[in-house]
Amino acid sequence: MRSGRYSAWRLLREGLSGHRGWGPAWRSPEPQRHYDVVIVGGGGHGLATAYYLARTHGVRRIAVLERGWIGGGNSGRNTTIIRSNYFWPESAALYDFALRQYEQLSRELNFNLMVSQRGLLMLAHTPHDVELGRRTFNAMRLNGIDAEWLDADRILSEVPSLQPSRFPILGGVMQRRAGIARHDAVVWGFARAADSFGVDILQGTEVTGFRTDATGRAVAVLTNRGEIGAGAIGLAVAGSSTQLADLAGFRLPVTSYALQAFVSEPLKPFLDTVLLSPATGCYVSQSDKGELVFGGALDLFPSFAQRGTPPILEQVVAGLLEMFPTLARVRLLRQWAGCVDVVHDSSPILGPTPVPGIAINCGWGTGGFKAIPAGGYLLAHQLATGQPHPMAVPFGLERFSTGRLIDEAAAAGIAH
Amino acid sequence: MKPPLLASRIEATMHLIPCPYCGPRAEWEFQWGGEAHRPRPDLSADDATWAQYLFERRNTRGPALERWVHRYGCGQWFHLVRDTVSHEVLAVYGVEDRPPDLVVEPTP
Numbered sequence: 001m002r003s004g005r006y007s008a009w010r011l012l013r014e015g016l017s018g019h020r021g022w023g024p025a026w027r028s029p030e031p032q033r034h035y036d037v038v039i040v041g042g043g044g045h046g047l048a049t050a051y052y053l054a055r056t057h058g059v060r061r062i063a064v065l066e067r068g069w070i071g072g073g074n075s076g077r078n079t080t081i082i083r084s085n086y087f088w089p090e091s092a093a094l095y096d097f098a099l100r101q102y103e104q105l106s107r108e109l110n111f112n113l114m115v116s117q118r119g120l121l122m123l124a125h126t127p128h129d130v131e132l133g134r135r136t137f138n139a140m141r142l143n144g145i146d147a148e149w150l151d152a153d154r155i156l157s158e159v160p161s162l163q164p165s166r167f168p169i170l171g172g173v174m175q176r177r178a179g180i181a182r183h184d185a186v187v188w189g190f191a192r193a194a195d196s197f198g199v200d201i202l203q204g205t206e207v208t209g210f211r212t213d214a215t216g217r218a219v220a221v222l223t224n225r226g227e228i229g230a231g232a233i234g235l236a237v238a239g240s241s242t243q244l245a246d247l248a249g250f251r252l253p254v255t256s257y258a259l260q261a262f263v264s265e266p267l268k269p270f271l272d273t274v275l276l277s278p279a280t281g282c283y284v285s286q287s288d289k290g291e292l293v294f295g296g297a298l299d300l301f302p303s304f305a306q307r308g309t310p311p312i313l314e315q316v317v318a319g320l321l322e323m324f325p326t327l328a329r330v331r332l333l334r335q336w337a338g339c340v341d342v343v344h345d346s347s348p349i350l351g352p353t354p355v356p357g358i359a360i361n362c363g364w365g366t367g368g369f370k371a372i373p374a375g376g377y378l379l380a381h382q383l384a385t386g387q388p389h390p391m392a393v394p395f396g397l398e399r400f401s402t403g404r405l406i407d408e409a410a411a412a413g414i415a416h
Numbered sequence: 417m418k419p420p421l422l423a424s425r426i427e428a429t430m431h432l433i434p435c436p437y438c439g440p441r442a443e444w445e446f447q448w449g450g451e452a453h454r455p456r457p458d459l460s461a462d463d464a465t466w467a468q469y470l471f472e473r474r475n476t477r478g479p480a481l482e483r484w485v486h487r488y489g490c491g492q493w494f495h496l497v498r499d500t501v502s503h504e505v506l507a508v509y510g511v512e513d514r515p516p517d518l519v520v521e522p523t524p
Contacts, residue, residue, distance in 0.1 A: 240477075242473070242474075242475035242477070243477055251468070251472040251473070251474075252472065252473070252475070253471035253472050253473060254473060254475055255473050255475050256475055256477075256500075300443070300444070300447070300448060301448035301482075301498075302448070302475065302480070302482075302500050303500055303501075303503065304477045304500050304501045305500075305501055305502070305503060309431060309443065309503075310430055310431070311430070311442075311443060311444040344471055400467045400470075400471040400472075401463050401464050401466075401467035402463075
């Protein structure tokens with residue numbers, strides 16, 4: 001690592017010498033004329049792709065292009081939840097791979113991702129919720145994912161601050177290994193580790209087009225900083241995937257929506273798990289700083305605005321107050337929205353595109369943060385070998401013409 | 417002084433959508449009905465054509481042609497030209513009408 005290895009001993013040494021020896025965690029290099037792999041998108045997925053390309057596949061000349069600053073898109077706009085409580089075996093394998101990586105990445109990256117496996121509890125408020133919850137619980141167990149069914153008494157003793165009124169609690173599905181991780185640390189940890197392998201992270205570099213050779217293969221990326229040759233190109237740009245596909249000349253089954261998130265003023269600790277309440281349309285966790293981090297459903301129409309609309313704000317806040325009426329006087333500190341790439345079956349798109357030389361990682365919709373290690377690992381495999389990883393095969397673009405969709409519409413717990 | 421209720425504060429900042437039959441009404445009365453002017457393929461079309469029609473989207477960034485319905489109002493369908501970045505409504509036209517000249521109609 002250019003910035004040196006982080007450790008308690010190092011902290012003590014730097015502390016005694018006035019913190020003058022840390023050095024930047026990654027460089028800001030000038031673009032080279034050609035790279036073996038160019039990745040478009042400097043969020044978690046793009047930086048993780050670069051890291052796994054270098055570490056797992058030994059690719060040395062890699063660039064990550066980012067229009068703004070790294071982690072400034074959806075990686076900086078999510079609610080930091082990690083979980084693998086999905087329904088279909090293909091999804092469970094994918095998301096649990098990501099969760100298992102999160103469990104050990106802080107050590108691997110030598111960067112504290114502040115992973116807190118505080119559990120995620122999906123509440124059931126009606127007999128129908130109970131049936132669906134039991135179905136989720138059974139599917140998770142069949143997929144080999146940890147899951148517990150908690151009855152109402154158990155839930156109220158584990159989360160005593162809950163004050164259900166109009167929406168009684170009848171039970172819930174708990175995944176103890178789920179939790180939260182610090183979103184910026186995930187971006188910075190992957191960026192620092194990728195940089196240590198020589199990956200060029202090019203911020204302020206906007207893609208304006210692609211150049212193809214006589215066979216139709218994409219061989220270069222056109223940017224505001226000039227043309228950059230590429231042996232292979234990977235796209236990891238979430239809500240902007242359609243616009244890059246337009247530049248490359250293909251269409252995607254993606255619609256971009258705004259997904260809002262909210263942070264309250266800091267409160268004393270009272271909530272030590274992630275709560276999800278499908279019936280009230282709200283999910284919430286309490287950050288280490290004491291702020292409530294919460295969100296809910298998508299905005300009602302397609303948007304690239306990265307800001308939310310009032311009807312959903314009202315609905316999500318009302319949902320929070322149904323669970324915790326005592327929060328009625330708490331004020332919001334921040335509110336924002338990310339531009340999420342929603343696909344019909346709520347499953348990601350991983351693999352080659354109709355343009356040879358370009359592979360894609362998109363379609364995570366409302367749940368991309370939790371999948372960062374998996375998305376990066378699988379796009380890296382595609383770019384390095386030219387073949388999809390077995391775990392990624394079911395998630396190829398061809399599923400929209402074969403009809404073999406992987407319908408995870410219920411997996412978010414909130415109707416998206 | 418008593419602070420205004422959350423609901424009324426939100427009503428005051430609500431995005432207005434111009435229904436051609438009812439006039440400007442709050443956005444939550446409406447439902448987005450998908451991208452406009454997508455001709456349905458012939459029943460004998462191949463799988464790839466159907467996949468394009470069913471799943472692929474223009475997903476326009478900027479002025480987009482859209483179908484909307486005044487779900488909690490008159491229930492009528494109509495078309496909007498709406499900027500997906502600013503959310504500004506640029507034009508309204510009837511459900512059977514062609515888009516106005518201000519936008520170039522994209523390929524389906």
